[in-house]
Amino acid sequence: MDAGALVRAFATGAPVHAVNFHNTPRHRAAEYDRELAALAERFVAATEDDLATYLATGDWPRRRPGVVIALYNGYRNNFDVVRPLLEKHGLHGWFFVASGYVDCPPDEQLAFGAAHALRTVKDEYPDGRYALGWDEIRTLERAGHVIASHTRSHTRVALDDAAALEAEIVGSQADFVRELGHPVRAFAWLSGGAYGENPLADAAVDRAGYEFLFSNFRIQRLPGAPDLRPGA
Amino acid sequence: MINFSLPPLPEEEVDARLADMDRLGSRDYAEIGVPMFLVAEDLTGHAPRRIAHDGTGRILALLLAEGVEALRTRRPDLDADDIARLIEALADRHFLSLATPAFSRATDLHPAAEAG
Numbered sequence: 001m002d003a004g005a006l007v008r009a010f011a012t013g014a015p016v017h018a019v020n021f022h023n024t025p026r027h028r029a030a031e032y033d034r035e036l037a038a039l040a041e042r043f044v045a046a047t048e049d050d051l052a053t054y055l056a057t058g059d060w061p062r063r064r065p066g067v068v069i070a071l072y073n074g075y076r077n078n079f080d081v082v083r084p085l086l087e088k089h090g091l092h093g094w095f096f097v098a099s100g101y102v103d104c105p106p107d108e109q110l111a112f113g114a115a116h117a118l119r120t121v122k123d124e125y126p127d128g129r130y131a132l133g134w135d136e137i138r139t140l141e142r143a144g145h146v147i148a149s150h151t152r153s154h155t156r157v158a159l160d161d162a163a164a165l166e167a168e169i170v171g172s173q174a175d176f177v178r179e180l181g182h183p184v185r186a187f188a189w190l191s192g193g194a195y196g197e198n199p200l201a202d203a204a205v206d207r208a209g210y211e212f213l214f215s216n217f218r219i220q221r222l223p224g225a226p227d228l229r230p231g232a
Numbered sequence: 233m234i235n236f237s238l239p240p241l242p243e244e245e246v247d248a249r250l251a252d253m254d255r256l257g258s259r260d261y262a263e264i265g266v267p268m269f270l271v272a273e274d275l276t277g278h279a280p281r282r283i284a285h286d287g288t289g290r291i292l293a294l295l296l297a298e299g300v301e302a303l304r305t306r307r308p309d310l311d312a313d314d315i316a317r318l319i320e321a322l323a324d325r326h327f328l329s330l331a332t333p334a335f336s337r338a339t340d341l342h343p344a345a346e347a348g
Binding site: 017023068 | 261262263264265266267268269270271272273274275276277278279288289290292293296297300310312315316319323327328330331332333
């Protein structure tokens with residue numbers, strides 16, 4: 001780990017405030033409500049266009065500082081518990097969804113979760129569906145939330161396994177195109193590395209057409225993204 | 233040119249920070265909102281060189297460098313998880329304070345000010 005490189009990146013780059021959520025069970029709703037209220041007092045929820053403009057022009061386009069409120073994995077309780085709170089406070093979330101979890105039949109989701117590091121709250125949903133449904137994802141998108149890819153199966157893959165990289169990175173994008181009618185702009189690894197660290201993964205990210213890559217320490221706007229400079 | 237360096241953190245301060253990192257790490261990550269600072273980078277090749285005009289990035293860089301040096305006195309082989317926990321601790325302490333407007337631009341203090 002090159003800590004010096006990260007220090008230099010903070011010194012010369014653009015720091016972004018982010019708050020990362022995963023499972024959001026109802027018994028913590030009051031806590032989420034208070035936290036989101038505090039964020040709404042100080043921040044504006046960043047959009048993909050805000051981030052793109054910030055990085056392309058050097059200017060943050062909103063009056064208040066931005067925050068990325070990220071909800072990882074595609075849990076149904078993100079929709080049921082946090083979505084109403086976000087909307088109550090005039091915020092929106094970045095829903096990073098493992099598309100294969102959504103595609104998994106409800107009666108197999110507990111087993112899928114157990115096998116793919118997707119924690120569930122025991123007996124939270126008697127019908128067995130713990131993942132978001134595609135209809136809910138489309139509802140989120142219509143309400144102005146960001147839908148993004150968090151791989152297909154939430155599996156840590158070997159970075160030299162081209163077939164697995166293709167399935168998790170490009171395959172997940174294909175799932176979103178099939179269900180939303182368009183590609184999503186952002187992709188987040190499962191504890192993964194940054195763009196530029198692995199050529200095979202980089203090539204798959206390029207093929208999938210993502211604009212942003214979220215990794216452990218960075219949000220990167222990728223080389224194929226449009227030039228947004230004035231007059232470009 | 234002013235050439236300066238900060239004195240190393242006292243041992244008890246290092247202990248306190250490590251304890252704080254352990255406290256944060258013991259929480260139920262799967263169910264809580266965890267503030268983090270991320271570096272945003274443009275790899276398109278046609279972005280401006282200078283961004284983040286409020287100096288937040290340089291403040292964070294200084295805090296991170298200080299924390300890394302302090303942590304290395306106890307854990308010489310820092311790994312990515314150590315760095316992540318360190319940034320998480322910085323975010324826990326500074327997430328809200330580094331989001332406030334400049335004093336003269338705070339609209340609650342100066343309602344007529346044009347907040348930037």
